[in-house]
Amino acid sequence: MGSPFLHLSIADWVNDQVAAFVQRYGDAFHNFSVLMLRDMLVPLESLLRATPPIVVLAAVGLLGWHASRRVGVALLFVALLWLIGSFGLWDKLMQTFALMMVATLISVVLGVPLGILAASSSTLRRVLLPVLDVMQTLPSFVYLIPVLMLFGLGKVPAILATVVYALPPLIRLTDLGIRHVDAEIVEAARAFGTTRMQLLFGVQLPLARPSIMAGINQTTMMALSMVVIASMIGSRGLGEDVLAGIQTLDVGKGTQAGVAIVILAIVIDRISQGYGQGRRTRGLARKSKQPSRIPFRRVREQESEGTDAAKAGELTGKLNSEPAK
Amino acid sequence: MSGIEVKNVYKIFGARDASQRALELLRGGAGKAEVLEKTRCNVGLNDVSLSIGSGQIFVIMGLSGSGKSTLVRHFNRLIEPTVGDILIDGKDVLKLSDNGLRDLRRYGVSMVFQSFGLLPHQTVLNNAAYALVTRGEKKAAAHTSAREWLGKVGLAGYADHYPDELSGGMRQRVGLARALAANTDVLLMDEAFSALDPLIRTEMQDQLLELQATLKKTIVFITHDLDEALRIGNQIAILRDGRLIQCGTPDDILHRPADDYVRRFVERRAGTTH
Numbered sequence: 001m002g003s004p005f006l007h008l009s010i011a012d013w014v015n016d017q018v019a020a021f022v023q024r025y026g027d028a029f030h031n032f033s034v035l036m037l038r039d040m041l042v043p044l045e046s047l048l049r050a051t052p053p054i055v056v057l058a059a060v061g062l063l064g065w066h067a068s069r070r071v072g073v074a075l076l077f078v079a080l081l082w083l084i085g086s087f088g089l090w091d092k093l094m095q096t097f098a099l100m101m102v103a104t105l106i107s108v109v110l111g112v113p114l115g116i117l118a119a120s121s122s123t124l125r126r127v128l129l130p131v132l133d134v135m136q137t138l139p140s141f142v143y144l145i146p147v148l149m150l151f152g153l154g155k156v157p158a159i160l161a162t163v164v165y166a167l168p169p170l171i172r173l174t175d176l177g178i179r180h181v182d183a184e185i186v187e188a189a190r191a192f193g194t195t196r197m198q199l200l201f202g203v204q205l206p207l208a209r210p211s212i213m214a215g216i217n218q219t220t221m222m223a224l225s226m227v228v229i230a231s232m233i234g235s236r237g238l239g240e241d242v243l244a245g246i247q248t249l250d251v252g253k254g255t256q257a258g259v260a261i262v263i264l265a266i267v268i269d270r271i272s273q274g275y276g277q278g279r280r281t282r283g284l285a286r287k288s289k290q291p292s293r294i295p296f297r298r299v300r301e302q303e304s305e306g307t308d309a310a311k312a313g314e315l316t317g318k319l320n321s322e323p324a325k
Numbered sequence: 326m327s328g329i330e331v332k333n334v335y336k337i338f339g340a341r342d343a344s345q346r347a348l349e350l351l352r353g354g355a356g357k358a359e360v361l362e363k364t365r366c367n368v369g370l371n372d373v374s375l376s377i378g379s380g381q382i383f384v385i386m387g388l389s390g391s392g393k394s395t396l397v398r399h400f401n402r403l404i405e406p407t408v409g410d411i412l413i414d415g416k417d418v419l420k421l422s423d424n425g426l427r428d429l430r431r432y433g434v435s436m437v438f439q440s441f442g443l444l445p446h447q448t449v450l451n452n453a454a455y456a457l458v459t460r461g462e463k464k465a466a467a468h469t470s471a472r473e474w475l476g477k478v479g480l481a482g483y484a485d486h487y488p489d490e491l492s493g494g495m496r497q498r499v500g501l502a503r504a505l506a507a508n509t510d511v512l513l514m515d516e517a518f519s520a521l522d523p524l525i526r527t528e529m530q531d532q533l534l535e536l537q538a539t540l541k542k543t544i545v546f547i548t549h550d551l552d553e554a555l556r557i558g559n560q561i562a563i564l565r566d567g568r569l570i571q572c573g574t575p576d577d578i579l580h581r582p583a584d585d586y587v588r589r590f591v592e593r594r595a596g597t598t599h
Binding site: 194198203206 | 403427436
């Protein structure tokens with residue numbers, strides 16, 4: 001009774017390819033790595049670490065208020081971040097934040113244009129989706145070993161690994177958002193002679209904005225979830241403490257750093273969600289206590305009276321006007 | 326002023342080789358159902374030829390699936406015909422380059438849609454000025470013109486409102502103002518008043534007739550309502566399953582229906598007094 005399976009292995013072939021690749025392109029990658037470190041990461045990280053914590057806390061408070069228009073929420077963010085500082089983890093928090101910001105920035109710069117292109121080209125989409133599947137599910141360590149051979153240990157491979165993991169949701173959600181813009185609105189815009197650029201920037205991107213912001217939100221969350229793996233390959237930050245906690249069975253230390261990561265995630269999540277909906281939607285959603293189906297509205301003082309007056313004036317006065325809310 | 330010529334236009338929805346076979350079947354005299362059965366292609370238009378004089382309201386009428394919305398989208402090439410010619414003011418629309426087509430849509434033909442087609446993230450004023458801003462006019466001038474047209478359709482105070490704050494009738498008036506502000510010779514109206522209640526619909530019809538008295542545009546008006554067609558049309562064309570059944574004045578349709586189908590349409594409204 002023979003087994004139905006052949007004896008196949010791609011392992012040797014992959015090993016040969018990786019060795020050849022590293023030999024040929026190692027220098028170029030090393031230079032790129034130095035460039036990225038010197039011009040992007042280190043300045044940003046130094047800036048964040050050098051800024052007095054009070055200034056950072058105040059900035060977060062302002063940003064939180066501007067995003068959510070609620071003082072309570074902003075104060076909560078400030079309190080939570082202050083708590084992290086009180087745990088003695090402020091410096092590490094800034095390092096993690098810098099790493100995550102660079103990774104998210106690279107993801108947005110790559111992801112939104114790719115998503116826009118995928119939305120307009122079915123061929124590209126068909127080619128891209130399997131690649132995204134691989135990026136999201138292939139265990140990081142599989143491609144990290146060759147990456148480490150090319151870049152060495154440190155922040156750059158950490159960012160690379162984070163980008164590979166965090167990029168796919170943004171591409172998918174941008175593509176989805178643009179494809180699901182109301183076809184009738186797109187038709188109306190085309191009927192008035194828009195160019196493709198006018199259609200993209202005037203109609204599709206504004207209407208796909210909630211979806212794109214959800215994508216950016218997911219990308220930042222995925223980037224944060226890579227923090228521990230990032231520290232395993234040499235980046236500094238909160239992941240270091242979690243790792244040290246695991247390695248020395250110091251559960252408390254690991255938990256503390258873990259809580260700090262969660263707090264950072266929550267603050268970034270809420271702020272980016274706040275910018276995802278326009279202010280109009282938020283104001284309306286709060287008033288109606290229902291999920292708003294309309295992407296963009298702006299709150300005005302006389303809004304409720306205005307709407308009632310408009311609709312009452314439209315009909316010939318046979319209906320009773322609703323009392324102003 | 327532009328007249329529109331439609332010459333032997335066929336529109337078949339389906340795969341390319343299947344469409345060719347469907348075309349041959351149609352030219353051989355087959356009907357929509359037979360083509361669907363044999364080639365799985367949906368026939369939108371079946372050898373339609375029309376002549377639309379300039380400066381008049383030309384109504385294209387029919388039930389759902391008759392091809393009327395498909396036909397009106399041929400005039401600004403939102404849909405391309407399978408075969409046939411479409412001439413606006415003597416120029417073949419189908420032979421236009423991309424730039425030419427864009428110019429046609431910006432300066433020659435404007436459209437009002439059944440589901441309004443307004444941008445929800447822009448104010449009423451920006452929506453009304455959309456056609457002007459798209460073709461590159463200065464914002465200030467565009468806004469002045471848009472305000473003027475919003476006034477003419479009766480929405481003078483609503484420039485800074487958003488579309489979702491307006492009722493259906495008001496949104497359609499914004500759509501109408503947007504199309505009129507473009508100041509094109511040809512105006513296409515795809516079931517523009519079908520989504521409105523009967524009172525508002527009558528009001529909008531009156532408003533259209535009033536505006537047409539001064540503007541004298543070539544208006545192609547799509548509807549499924551014979552009453553509406555008789556009320557506002559100078560000429561009426563009736564489509565069924567993609568074929569043109571009858572084309573004539575309201576009087577022709579009422580008193581000299583071409584076949585049983587048209588006669589049934591007319592008889593259904595015999596109860597209403599006019």
